[in-house]
Amino acid sequence: MKADSEIFPTTYHFLKSAFVIEGQFKASSQVIDWLKEQNERVKISIKKIRFDQLDQWSIHSQKGNIQHKTGKFFTIDGIHVKTSWGNVPEWDQPIINQPEIGYLGFITKKFEGILHFLTQAKIEPGNVNHVQLSPTLQATRSNYTQVHRGKKPLYIEYFQRAKPHNILLDQIQSEQGARFLKKRNRNIIINVEDDIPVYDNFLWLTLGQIKDLMQVDNIVNMDTRTVISGIPFGSFDKEVVDFYSFLWAHRSKNCFGRFFLKSALTENGALHNIDEIISFLTKIKSTHDLEVTYVPLNQLKHWIFGEDMIFHEELKYFKVIAADIEIGNREVAKWSQPLVEPAQEGLCAFVVKEINGLLHFAVQAKLECGNYDIVEFAPTVQCLTGNYRHTQEGALPFLDYILNAKPRQIVFDTLQSEEGGRFFREQNRNMIVMADDEVPIGLPENYIWMTLHQLYIFLKFNNYLNIQARSLIAAVSFL
Amino acid sequence: MKADSEIFPTTYHFLKSAFVIEGQFKASSQVIDWLKEQNERVKISIKKIRFDQLDQWSIHSQKGNIQHKTGKFFTIDGIHVKTSWGNVPEWDQPIINQPEIGYLGFITKKFEGILHFLTQAKIEPGNVNHVQLSPTLQATRSNYTQVHRGKKPLYIEYFQRAKPHNILLDQIQSEQGARFLKKRNRNIIINVEDDIPVYDNFLWLTLGQIKDLMQVDNIVNMDTRTVISGIPFGSFDKEVVDFYSFLWAHRSKNCFGRFFLKSALTENGALHNIDEIISFLTKIKSTHDLEVTYVPLNQLKHWIFGEDMIFHEELKYFKVIAADIEIGNREVAKWSQPLVEPAQEGLCAFVVKEINGLLHFAVQAKLECGNYDIVEFAPTVQCLTGNYRHTQEGALPFLDYILNAKPRQIVFDTLQSEEGGRFFREQNRNMIVMADDEVPIGLPENYIWMTLHQLYIFLKFNNYLNIQARSLIAAVSFL
Numbered sequence: 014m015k016a017d018s019e020i021f022p023t024t025y026h027f028l029k030s031a032f033v034i035e036g037q038f039k040a041s042s043q044v045i046d047w048l049k050e051q052n053e054r055v056k057i058s059i060k061k062i063r064f065d066q067l068d069q070w071s072i073h074s075q076k077g078n079i080q081h082k083t084g085k086f087f088t089i090d091g092i093h094v095k096t097s098w099g100n101v102p103e104w105d106q107p108i109i110n111q112p113e114i115g116y117l118g119f120i121t122k123k124f125e126g127i128l129h130f131l132t133q134a135k136i137e138p139g140n141v142n143h144v145q146l147s148p149t150l151q152a153t154r155s156n157y158t159q160v161h162r163g164k165k166p167l168y169i170e171y172f173q174r175a176k177p178h179n180i181l182l183d184q185i186q187s188e189q190g191a192r193f194l195k196k197r198n199r200n201i202i203i204n205v206e207d208d209i210p211v212y213d214n215f216l217w218l219t220l221g222q223i224k225d226l227m228q229v230d231n232i233v234n235m236d237t238r239t240v241i242s243g244i245p246f247g248s249f250d251k252e253v254v255d256f257y258s259f260l261w262a263h264r265s266k267n268c269f270g271r272f273f274l275k276s277a278l279t280e281n282g283a284l285h286n287i288d289e290i291i292s293f294l295t296k297i298k299s300t301h302d303l304e305v306t307y308v309p310l311n312q313l314k315h316w317i318f319g320e321d322m323i324f325h326e327e328l329k330y331f332k333v334i335a336a337d338i339e340i341g342n343r344e345v346a347k348w349s350q351p352l353v354e355p356a357q358e359g360l361c362a363f364v365v366k367e368i369n370g371l372l373h374f375a376v377q378a379k380l381e382c383g384n385y386d387i388v389e390f391a392p393t394v395q396c397l398t399g400n401y402r403h404t405q406e407g408a409l410p411f412l413d414y415i416l417n418a419k420p421r422q423i424v425f426d427t428l429q430s431e432e433g434g435r436f437f438r439e440q441n442r443n444m445i446v447m448a449d450d451e452v453p454i455g456l457p458e459n460y461i462w463m464t465l466h467q468l469y470i471f472l473k474f475n476n477y478l479n480i481q482a483r484s485l486i487a488a489v490s491f492l
Numbered sequence: 493m494k495a496d497s498e499i500f501p502t503t504y505h506f507l508k509s510a511f512v513i514e515g516q517f518k519a520s521s522q523v524i525d526w527l528k529e530q531n532e533r534v535k536i537s538i539k540k541i542r543f544d545q546l547d548q549w550s551i552h553s554q555k556g557n558i559q560h561k562t563g564k565f566f567t568i569d570g571i572h573v574k575t576s577w578g579n580v581p582e583w584d585q586p587i588i589n590q591p592e593i594g595y596l597g598f599i600t601k602k603f604e605g606i607l608h609f610l611t612q613a614k615i616e617p618g619n620v621n622h623v624q625l626s627p628t629l630q631a632t633r634s635n636y637t638q639v640h641r642g643k644k645p646l647y648i649e650y651f652q653r654a655k656p657h658n659i660l661l662d663q664i665q666s667e668q669g670a671r672f673l674k675k676r677n678r679n680i681i682i683n684v685e686d687d688i689p690v691y692d693n694f695l696w697l698t699l700g701q702i703k704d705l706m707q708v709d710n711i712v713n714m715d716t717r718t719v720i721s722g723i724p725f726g727s728f729d730k731e732v733v734d735f736y737s738f739l740w741a742h743r744s745k746n747c748f749g750r751f752f753l754k755s756a757l758t759e760n761g762a763l764h765n766i767d768e769i770i771s772f773l774t775k776i777k778s779t780h781d782l783e784v785t786y787v788p789l790n791q792l793k794h795w796i797f798g799e800d801m802i803f804h805e806e807l808k809y810f811k812v813i814a815a816d817i818e819i820g821n822r823e824v825a826k827w828s829q830p831l832v833e834p835a836q837e838g839l840c841a842f843v844v845k846e847i848n849g850l851l852h853f854a855v856q857a858k859l860e861c862g863n864y865d866i867v868e869f870a871p872t873v874q875c876l877t878g879n880y881r882h883t884q885e886g887a888l889p890f891l892d893y894i895l896n897a898k899p900r901q902i903v904f905d906t907l908q909s910e911e912g913g914r915f916f917r918e919q920n921r922n923m924i925v926m927a928d929d930e931v932p933i934g935l936p937e938n939y940i941w942m943t944l945h946q947l948y949i950f951l952k953f954n955n956y957l958n959i960q961a962r963s964l965i966a967a968v969s970f971l
Contacts, residue, residue: 023767112781116778177764177771180771182767183770183771183774185777185778199775199778287952289659291662292659295662295664295678298664386955473767476865
């Protein structure tokens with residue numbers, strides 16, 4: 014096993030793990046039962062309260078934002094946004110401000126030569142179904158420096174002690190730019206060779222299993238999805254990939270897996286090269302402004318700061334609420350905090366199309382007010398919080414196309430949760446749709462075709478793909 | 493020629509141009525004479541004035557900063573900086589704030605199959621020697637949207653009309669993080685095939701010539717250096733590079749060129765792979781904060797806002813001054829503006845060392861208050877504004893080593909100017925020093941070895957290398 018890891022690159026071990034859906038420990042169907050059990054075993058109570066009932070949180074007299082008395086965790090701020098992008102040149106909104114970079118980390122270990130990921134059945138207050146599969150470690154800096162004086166997060170010491178040769182992936186990636194102000198996390202995967210303790214609620218799964226479980230609604234949490242989305246699978250020559258695909262073909266349960274495999278592994282042959290894609294982005298960043306200034310929450314235009322919620326006067330977008338939370342298996346058992354509650358379910362979808370024999374994704378450059386660097390690559394359709402079903406026909410490119418896709422075009426279609434530590438029961442429909450000949454190669458302005466291999470390159474260099482795009486890429490399966 | 497550009501990648505045309513020091517138009521020595529001529533021909537007058545004598549500029553009553561009455565161009569702001577990096581946890585300072593992304597662009601064209609760059613003999617008020625070689629186009633957004641109602645910048649339409657297949661390079665890169673707040677420019681190189689007018693003060697030069705001219709003090713301006721630093725030269729197999737190097741060896745005038753060539757073109761064999769370097773940076777970004785808040789200029793701690801300058805009470809770092817400027821060949825002939833004047837000359841130096849048969853650069857991760865993303869890759873030694881000659885021995889890693897380098901170790905040693913549009917007669921010593929066996933492979937914390945090929949990869953993905961590192965990389969020559 015040691016010799017194995019010396020000879021083969023990390024990407025190859027990821028690739029093998031992505032093909033294994035029978036892990037050494039639990040079958041996927043058993044995992045779902047196991048999560049149900051966890052769900053039943055744990056006591057949970059979430060009660061909406063008034064802002065003035067929040068324990069340890071208050072409205073800052075000068076800044077007019079909501080903050081924790083330690084100044085840590087996060088704040089709910091009001092912002093005024095000005096931009097030359099799109100049709101709305103300025104607006105006000107509340108936003109979550111959490112400038113610290115936290116850990117989202119997996120420990121991996123090889124069993125019978127196959128990389129397994131140590132997942133955790135973790136409760137978050139806002140989760141639709143309470144318990145979801147999360148990374149080994151999910152910790153804000155406030156968490157692991159123990160501002161809340163709770164228990165030290167389990168396994169943190171493995172990450173803090175990791176040496177370069179044990180680190181398989183280590184990226185800084187963004188969160189929702191419409192909800193978080195420049196929030197980023199450290200997405201990290203480390204490898205251990207020795208035995209380690211497997212605590213209650215933890216379970217080793219292969220990458221193939223995690224991806225398989227994404228076929229079920231609201232099982233794999235957002236933090237797991239962002240970390241696994243960044244996993245690259247290496248580069249191979251065209252004929253090598255073709256032969257892989259040929260060898261695998263007769264075993265594959267659907268025909269899409271082979272297309273994704275080819276698109277993921279093939280270095281050359283894309284419609285645009287990396288430099289052209291960077292130029293596409295450079296042009297957009299150079300010609301659009303994004304200016305964000307703070308405004309007290311009670312002075313936001315078109316938003317009402319009520320005693321138990323902050324909401325848009327047309328009840329659009331989202332609300333900020335306050336909640337009392339009591340949970341059994343978290344580091345701190347009882348606390349209160351603000352949460353963000355969506356106005357309705359959203360839709361994130363990629364249109365994919367075979368071009369020059371390689372599957373390409375129609376990627377959108379999208380400006381969101383909380384973005385670290387003006388625009389990020391987003392799914393073809395992303396209307397997270399808008400009332401997309403009532404949007405004027407044709408107003409949003411590809412929206413009608415996605416909603417009217419024929420069953421044989423649908424590669425992926427599930428509900429996935431947003432981060433339950435900040436969002437109250439928010440789930441979005443995640444779809445991947447195979448284009449037919451109707452979809453031309455020419456795309457609207459601010460859209461560009463990219464292969465999976467190219468998306469993995471941008472993922473590596475941080476802050477290029479938004480979390481909605483990453484969530485969909487996490488769902489890509491070769492099986 | 494058309495067939496040529498279809499068959500060979502852009503990087504190959506850059507590579508060939510870097511080897512040509514006899515351009516089709518003027519020899520390098522003639523270029524220096526030509527610049528001298530330009531210098532003599534032009535009328536220039538720069539007079540220091542009081543801030544209240546500035547035309548169109550004033551001190552904002554609320555913000556306490558210096559700004560143009562249009563709100564465009566740039567402002568001089570006061571900031572308070574807090575960081576967990578280094579030994580100084582907080583400080584105040586003035587800073588230049590220019591949020592718009594401007595153009596720094598070259599037009600290139602092939603003559604006799606060799607790519608030539610259209611350079612401009614351009615005066616900037618702050619330049620030590622007034623006229624320097626600048627890119628074809630150097631324009632802030634205020635410039636090209638003509639806020640100052642001057643002439644439209646020459647050649648701008650070529651850049652605005654450029655199609656993807658004419659764009660050879662297109663990157664967003666930072667400026668001095670200690671002096672500019674998150675300033676970035678669009679570094680762009682385009683190609684034309686048809687004849688274009690060559691206006692007065694413009695001249696076609698090869699890349700090899702531009703690099704050759706960097707051997708002379710203060711000839712090639714900062715904007716030229718940043719654009720050419722981003723030029724990649726492609727990837728080749730080890731034995732191909734070795735044979736290039738073998739073929740070239742007997743013609744090369746010094747022995748360093750071959751080392752740089754190998755380090756630039758070889759894809760594999762570096763001490764650390766790209767993922768390890770990204771992880772090195774991720775760790776630093778995740779564990780260090782940088783918090784910048786605005787403070788009125790007259791309330792900056794340890795800075796004095798006099799009637800004709802803003803200066804540090806110990807006369808360290810830099811001063812902000814006001815100047816009346818009259819110049820013959822600029823878009824606007826007469827204006828006044830604030831400028832930044834350094835307290836003394838600085839030093840930027842790379843230590844390079846052959847490791848595993850490939851030249852590696854000792855790169856420093858450096859936090860500067862104006863950085864877009866906390867830290868950037870910087871030269872081994874960068875003490876731009878500190879009084880480095882009087883620094884305590886050993887206080888700054890490699891400083892003594894650089895200053896005591898033996899002549900045979902010195903690859904490059906010249907004075908290079910900072911941007912004369914903002915800085916008043918600022919020049920820094922730029923050095924590249926070949927390490928002997930004394931320099932171990934183990935480096936201090938926050939330093940890492942990288943090959944040129946790896947540096948070019950990070951350059952491509954924007955905002956990774958700071959301008960001081962880029963200025964030195966621009967000087968790297970294969971000859």
